[in-house]
Amino acid sequence: MTNVPVEGIKIPDIAHPEPQNNWRKYFSFSTDHKVIGIQYLVTSFVFFLIGGLLSMVIRAELITPPADLIDRTLYNSMFTMHGTIMIFLWIFPSLVGLANYLVPLMIGARDMAFPRLNAAAFWMVPVFGILLMTSYFLPSGTAQAGWWSYPPVSTQNPTDSVITGEFIWILAVAISGVSSIMGAVNFVTTIVRMRAPGMTYFRMPAYVWTVLSAQLIQLAALPALTAGAIMLLFDAAAGTAFFNPEKGGNPVLFQHFFWFYSHPAVYVMVLPIFGVFSEIFPVYSRKPLFGYKVVAVSSLLISGVSVLVWVHHMYASGTPGWMRMLFMASTMLVAVPTGIKVFAWVATIWKGKLRLDTPMLFCLGALLMFVFAGVTGVMLASVPIDIHVNNTYFVVGHFHYIVFGTITMGMFAALYHWFPKMTGRMYFEGLGKVHFILAFIGTNLCFLPMHLAGLHGMVRRVSSYDPEFAFSNVLASLGGFLLGMSTIPFILNMVGSWAQGKPAPDNPWRAIGLEWLVSSPPPVENFEALPIVVSGPYGYGKSDPLVENAAALKEG
Amino acid sequence: MNLKTIIGIGAYVAVLIAASLWVGQQAYGWLPPQATAESMLIDDLFSLFSTIGAFVLLGIAGVVLYTVFTQSVSRFDTSDGPHMEGNIKLEIVWTAIPLLLVFFLAGYSYQTYQQMAVRGPMDLVHLHHLPGSTPTAYAAEMETEPVEEVEVYAKQWAWTFRYPDTGVVSSDLHLPVNRRIRLLMTADEVIHGFYVPAFRLKQDIMPKRVTEFEFTPIREGTYRLNDSQFSGTYFAIMKANVVVESPESYRQWLASAAAQPAVPAENPAYSEYTNKRLKRFGGWKTVEPATPPLVNAISES
Known part of the structure; x- marks a missing residue:
């Protein structure tokens, strides 16, 4: 392994031939981590809108008990594609995009460790995204087996063709996995090797710790899913029998492969958002992150425990009793490091000087919804309770409080907070607050009633249901439509502000962090001279300098 | 303080x-x-x-x-909070x-x-287990009281229940109240899930394997059985009634059902599939529903 000193790393100018503020760079094979970050964010947001549109159709079908809107096969396609798009084409790539933009700036690097690998990983996203979309034009239609794609349902093929929606789905998921592994290698290397002088591990912002923890999970667990997907592909297309009970295969084996990755994946998704909370609460409370070191290390603890909990998705499946008990204990254990974080955030805002700007509102709303999701999560970890609510709308409500109420709301907080840095423009505060209010009400109205329907026994993935669940579903549908509406002020705000918002100063929030010491947007190579870090990341309430050479970071 | x-x-x-x-x-x-x-x-x-x-x-x-x-300040307030790093x-x-x-x-x-003491599913991870043997350790002690056995068959998309003592086949699940029930459950092609919300119990049913499941109904009434593990196109309408009744009416029902000839059961999935007039938006070719099972006792509702 060559040991290149960070000072020596100079990215050749040839990599950035275009002038800096040329919009065309966003459509090119750029190797600038900031361009790639925004490419990820914009691409994933387009898929967020597509996935959201599918969920509007789902809520329209479910507003009345009978299946009276779309064919049942199309309904099954709707929730399959909704889940797949939201996870693999919105949450994952948007988080990778945010990390791409922020990590090098936050640790004082000029780019990621492997800029070309970074660009290649990004360009796989539109490739598998479009590939997945083409399955709508196949005679077989799209995949219809849910995003879990459990065999034998997923390998049943009523058509004559081998190229089915399911086939395309597995390919797309496999490509997504390759892209994520490439990203993970890059992030871990960047964080370990490219920190600026003086940027020790315990001077890294908590966000960087969470990205490191999340990407380590990707490296450890994602290969299991990729292997499972490839075996499933052979079962579906080549007649092998890894999971086919007719020929002596074992369908439960796939469930293990799938959840061995797909539960830790939840932490891959939520950890960076915990990092966002840890960045934003101090800025808008004007106080240091409470118990920074413990919060930082708890991310790694969450990563560690997260790879030992997957069977809690299979309590009602073919699992023996001892396995159920073991995984109940390990799953509940996740609540401990997570609780440390929650208490630390609450202690951070306690006695602070709170400024309720849009990013802060989104973080506060997301924090409350996350605590609620945590409570229902511990309930789900308990085997006897789970045996009742497993595969019901209780679970659907629970995880939407995580994926929307926590992750997506936290992502919005991050987008507003770093928007001035990314674009050099300020967003419109009024529109931001409208967005928050609509999204907060919409989320609770949509997903809270689902818990009640689930407790009464409404099974998930149904296209029709008994009339006794009608009331919860009408509320959920209205909330869902409100959520759909709430993206309109967001889009107006982002597009309008980028085009003609007020020019942003270097540090509009008076935040502490290396990214706020350079211009908005930062120049191609981020720092004129590499920063020499001399203090910890959250010096609010003190006036210690963060770096020794603040003046030298910026161009003349 | x-x-x-x-x-x-x-x-x-x-x-x-x-x-x-x-x-x-x-x-x-x-x-x-x-x-x-x-x-x-x-x-x-x-x-x-x-x-x-x-x-x-x-x-x-x-x-x-x-x-x-209590702690919000104007966004133009530039003061900081106290520098508390932790405790x-x-x-x-x-x-x-x-x-x-x-x-x-x-x-x-x-x-x-x-x-x-839900008699757990067999250890499916260890493939050498014979179907129907080896309950999990936690269900060990009980087993003194008499147990009513019923065979449960799940296929796309129909439930059938067979009473081994009388040979009665039914599309409703009738159970005597206050008796320990043991279900011997098998699926045909894909995984299904046995779930009665009023029972709070759920268990996946694996294809080509017998999964045992035990519980004790204590309240008479008619409840809904749902398929709880996604099983394809007509998953949502794969339901059945569960009738919990007194031991006397249970025996009467068994006796009268045993006297009935087997006729095709009503099956929502099959009738929806064959109903050509039903038109909803979109859709693709689906796995065909199995033909309705032959049963002695057809559904009562």
Whole structure:
């Protein structure tokens, strides 16, 4: 392994031939981590809108008990594609995009460790995204087996063709996995090797710790899913029998492969958002992150425990009793490091000087919804309770409080907070607050009633249901439509502000962090001279300098 | 800490406890009727979790909202808050308490699970097990009382129930009240799930394998059986009635059903598939529903 000193790393100018503020760079094979970050964010947001549109159709079908809107096969396609798009084409790539933009700036690097690998990983996203979309034009239609794609349902093929929606789905998921592994290698290397002088591990912002923890999970667990997907592909297309009970295969084996990755994946998704909370609460409370070191290390603890909990998705499946008990204990254990974080955030805002700007509102709303999701999560970890609510709308409500109420709301907080840095423009505060209010009400109205329907026994993935669940579903549908509406002020705000918002100063929030010491947007190579870090990341309430050479970071 | 702080915290905790106990009582109302012995155990556990959950949620939300409403400043205020970096004692407390709490909750859940003694599924991970043998360890002690056995067959998308003693085949599941029931469940092509919300019990049924499942119904009435593991196109309408009745009417029903000739059952999936006039938007080719099973006793509703 060559040991290149960070000072020596100079990215050749040839990599950035275009002038800096040329919009065309966003459509090119750029190797600038900031361009790639925004490419990820914009691409994933387009898929967020597509996935959201599918969920509007789902809520329209479910507003009345009978299946009276779309064919049942199309309904099954709707929730399959909704889940797949939201996870693999919105949450994952948007988080990778945010990390791409922020990590090098936050640790004082000029780019990621492997800029070309970074660009290649990004360009796989539109490739598998479009590939997945083409399955709508196949005679077989799209995949219809849910995003879990459990065999034998997923390998049943009523058509004559081998190229089915399911086939395309597995390919797309496999490509997504390759892209994520490439990203993970890059992030871990960047964080370990490219920190600026003086940027020790315990001077890294908590966000960087969470990205490191999340990407380590990707490296450890994602290969299991990729292997499972490839075996499933052979079962579906080549007649092998890894999971086919007719020929002596074992369908439960796939469930293990799938959840061995797909539960830790939840932490891959939520950890960076915990990092966002840890960045934003101090800025808008004007106080240091409470118990920074413990919060930082708890991310790694969450990563560690997260790879030992997957069977809690299979309590009602073919699992023996001892396995159920073991995984109940390990799953509940996740609540401990997570609780440390929650208490630390609450202690951070306690006695602070709170400024309720849009990013802060989104973080506060997301924090409350996350605590609620945590409570229902511990309930789900308990085997006897789970045996009742497993595969019901209780679970659907629970995880939407995580994926929307926590992750997506936290992502919005991050987008507003770093928007001035990314674009050099300020967003419109009024529109931001409208967005928050609509999204907060919409989320609770949509997903809270689902818990009640689930407790009464409404099974998930149904296209029709008994009339006794009608009331919860009408509320959920209205909330869902409100959520759909709430993206309109967001889009107006982002597009309008980028085009003609007020020019942003270097540090509009008076935040502490290396990214706020350079211009908005930062120049191609981020720092004129590499920063020499001399203090910890959250010096609010003190006036210690963060770096020794603040003046030298910026161009003349 | 001065006296005022202690009284303040004490009052806050007292209000929280009262509110959480109230929530814990409400929790019973969020659940369907208790139709099995197991459902009462689960509901008590759920109520306990709801009480503790409400305490945590309300406690945190209260502090957050109090801070938001008392500590907000104008966005043009440039002052900072106090530079508090942490507090080791406090951090140990909020690590230790959740740790103890989750051990307690896991232990309590474990106890409930043992009391339920749901005869678990076989260990499917170990393929050498013979179908129908080796229940899990937790179901070991009981087994003195008489057990009513019923065979359950799940296929895309129909439930059928066979009573081995009489040979009766039915599309409704009839069960005698207050008797231990043992289901021997098999699926045809894909995984299905046996789920009766009023029973609070759920178990996946694997294709080509017998999965045993035990419980005790304690309340007469008609309940809904759902398929709980996604099984394809007509998953949503793969349902059946579960009729829990007195042992006398159960025996009468068995006797009269045994005298009936087998006729094709009504099957919503099959009739929806063959109904060409039904037109909804879109759709693709589906796996064909199996032909309706032949049964002695057709569905009553």
